[in-house]
Amino acid sequence: MKRWYLFPVLILMAISAFAVDFDTEIQPIFTNSCVGCHGSSGGLSLVAGSSFNNLVDATSQGYSPAVRVVPGDPGASVLYNMVAGTGVYGQRMPQGGQLTAEQIALID
Numbered sequence: 324m325k326r327w328y329l330f331p332v333l334i335l336m337a338i339s340a341f342a343v344d345f346d347t348e349i350q351p352i353f354t355n356s357c358v359g360c361h362g363s364s365g366g367l368s369l370v371a372g373s374s375f376n377n378l379v380d381a382t383s384q385g386y387s388p389a390v391r392v393v394p395g396d397p398g399a400s401v402l403y404n405m406v407a408g409t410g411v412y413g414q415r416m417p418q419g420g421q422l423t424a425e426q427i428a429l430i431d
Contacts, residue, residue: 352429353369354371356417356426378402383401385412386413406422406430407427408421
């Protein structure tokens, strides 16, 4: 009977092991690959301190009513489709290059 008490703890540990930290894993991708075009000016700032709020659950200006990042649903996220080069929301980003498969998987 005591073993069943451990099951929820194990599930929570497994989920947290696969969690991605935005500030240490995602923001560096934006800083190195995206801020040149999406700096603090313009329609979308991806600089540290503002990128999360500008992306997650935010309506895309160019593809409204689509959302830039839909948590848990990369196929519905404008950002994921653009970095993955699906063609659903315009051309692949970043312009002039592409992210690695590992970087795209983190954004997924």
